Amino acid sequence: MATITPRKSGAMRKRLRQLLVLGITLSFLGIGLPAWSADDPRSCNDLLAADTPAYVVCTWMATPEEAADIARFWLGNDGQNMIDSGPQGTIRVDCNDPANVCSVDPDSGDGEAHDAGDPDVEGAEDGGTPECQNGEQCYTDGSQLSAAEKAAAKQTAAGQAATAATPTGLRLWIETELADDYKAGKLDEAVKKVAALAATQPGVVGIRFTSQLGFNQTFDSADEIDKFVATAATALRAAVPGRKLSVHTVAPVLGCGANDACKAEMSKKYPLLDPDRIGAWLTKGYADQLALDNVLLASGYATWKIDAAEAQRNQSIQIRGRAWDAYGQIAVEDATITSTLTAEQVTKALTERVAAPLQEDAAETVTLWTRWVNPEQQTVRVYGDKWAATPAWEQLGKLGSLRARLATFYDPAHPEIDLATDLKRLSEVFGQVYLHVA
Structure with a gap:
C-alpha cells in the first residue's frame, strides 16, 4: 500500500x-x-x-466475481433495484378520472381511436392518400405516366429483356446516358422514357443515368457536371420514386495514394474529377450508387512506379477513409478480363480486380464487362462466340459465393443468341445486370 x-x-x-x-x-x-x-x-x-x-x-x-455481484444486485428481489432506478418524481395523470382534464393537441390527432384503414384526414378516401394542405400535388408515384406509355415501354428491347430476366432472379438496373439529352434540352423527354420502363418492371431496382462523367468530353466545367447531376437526379426521383440512382465516373487522384507528385499531375490532367465533388453526389442524395472505373489502374500511374495492385490498394484506402459507403453503395468497374487470357492470367486478374476491392472493403459490388465493341470495331467477349467456353468464363463460373456482388452489362438490342438464353447464362455468374437503353 x-x-x-x-x-x-x-x-x-x-x-x-x-x-x-x-x-x-x-x-x-x-x-x-x-x-x-x-x-x-x-x-x-x-x-x-x-x-x-x-x-x-x-x-x-x-472480474468474474464482481460481475456475479453486479448481477445479484440488479436481479435480486425480483429486480426491485432495477425498478427503483427509474426516473424519480415522474408525474402521471389518469385521464379516465373525471377530476382530471387532459387537453388534446390539435396537431397530434383528434384524440379519438380509429380502426385500421380509416381515413387519417377528414375527407380523405378510405385507404387512399391524404389531401395536401393547399390541394397541391405533394407526392409522386409514377401515375403521371399514361397506360400507352407504359405499354410501349414493355415492348421495347429493354422491356422485353426485363421480362425475360424475371425467372432468372437477376437484379436489374436500367443503364442509359442522360448527359447528351440534358445538353440538348431534352432531359424531360428522356427521363419520361426511362421512367416508363423502370415503372413497369418490378425487377428494376435502379437507373444508372450517366457513365464516365467528367472523364469524357461532355462537359467543360465541374459546375456544369454538378448542375447536371442535381437536375437529372431530381427529375428521376420525381418520375420514379423509390428507384435507386447510379453515377459512373473515374477518380484518378485516389490511385496516387500519398504520392504528392502523382496527385498534383492527376488533378491537373483531370480537373473535373475532384474526389470531394464526386463524393458530394452521394452526401447530397443525388446518387445511391457510385461506380468507379478501373480504366487507369493498368498503366495510368506507371510514371510514379505505381503498379495496378498498388493503385488498387491506394484507391481502396482512400475510399474507406472518405466513408463514402456511409452514404451509398460503392461499385468498381473493370474491362480487363477477356476470352484471350490464359487460366493463369484470369486468376491474377480476378485476384487484383475482383477479390482485392471486395476484401479491402472498398466496394460492395464489382461490375465486369462481358461483351463490348472496341475502338477498332471488334467484338470483345469474356466468353466465346455463341457462349463457347473460355478460361475466363470458366473461372468466373467458379465464383458462386460472390454471385450477388458481381454485375455486368447487357445490350438487349444486340443479343448473343436470344434474350432468354443470354440472360439465363449471365445469371449463372452474375447477380445483377445493367440493361442498356439507347
Whole structure:
C-alpha cells in the first residue's frame, strides 16, 4: 500500500484526489484501468494466446466475481433495484378520472381511436392518400405516366429483356446516358422514357443515368457536371420514386495514394474529377450508387512506379477513409478480363480486380464487362462466340459465393443468341445486370 507523506504540495494532493475520484468513477462504470503488469489483479492477459503481440493487453472491466455481484444486485428481489432506478418524481395523470382534464393537441390527432384503414384526414378516401394542405400535388408515384406509355415501354428491347430476366432472379438496373439529352434540352423527354420502363418492371431496382462523367468530353466545367447531376437526379426521383440512382465516373487522384507528385499531375490532367465533388453526389442524395472505373489502374500511374495492385490498394484506402459507403453503395468497374487470357492470367486478374476491392472493403459490388465493341470495331467477349467456353468464363463460373456482388452489362438490342438464353447464362455468374437503353 502506497504511503503519502505530509510534505506533498497542495497541487500534488489535489492531483492525487482527482486520480482517486477518477479510479472510483471508472470502477463504478465498469471501465478498467490499463493492466501495467502481469501481477495486476485486474489483468486477464492469461486468457490471451501465446503469440499475442506485447502491446495487446487484457483487462477485466469487472472480474468474474464482481460481475456475479453486479448481477445479484440488479436481479435480486425480483429486480426491485432495477425498478427503483427509474426516473424519480415522474408525474402521471389518469385521464379516465373525471377530476382530471387532459387537453388534446390539435396537431397530434383528434384524440379519438380509429380502426385500421380509416381515413387519417377528414375527407380523405378510405385507404387512399391524404389531401395536401393547399390541394397541391405533394407526392409522386409514377401515375403521371399514361397506360400507352407504359405499354410501349414493355415492348421495347429493354422491356422485353426485363421480362425475360424475371425467372432468372437477376437484379436489374436500367443503364442509359442522360448527359447528351440534358445538353440538348431534352432531359424531360428522356427521363419520361426511362421512367416508363423502370415503372413497369418490378425487377428494376435502379437507373444508372450517366457513365464516365467528367472523364469524357461532355462537359467543360465541374459546375456544369454538378448542375447536371442535381437536375437529372431530381427529375428521376420525381418520375420514379423509390428507384435507386447510379453515377459512373473515374477518380484518378485516389490511385496516387500519398504520392504528392502523382496527385498534383492527376488533378491537373483531370480537373473535373475532384474526389470531394464526386463524393458530394452521394452526401447530397443525388446518387445511391457510385461506380468507379478501373480504366487507369493498368498503366495510368506507371510514371510514379505505381503498379495496378498498388493503385488498387491506394484507391481502396482512400475510399474507406472518405466513408463514402456511409452514404451509398460503392461499385468498381473493370474491362480487363477477356476470352484471350490464359487460366493463369484470369486468376491474377480476378485476384487484383475482383477479390482485392471486395476484401479491402472498398466496394460492395464489382461490375465486369462481358461483351463490348472496341475502338477498332471488334467484338470483345469474356466468353466465346455463341457462349463457347473460355478460361475466363470458366473461372468466373467458379465464383458462386460472390454471385450477388458481381454485375455486368447487357445490350438487349444486340443479343448473343436470344434474350432468354443470354440472360439465363449471365445469371449463372452474375447477380445483377445493367440493361442498356439507347
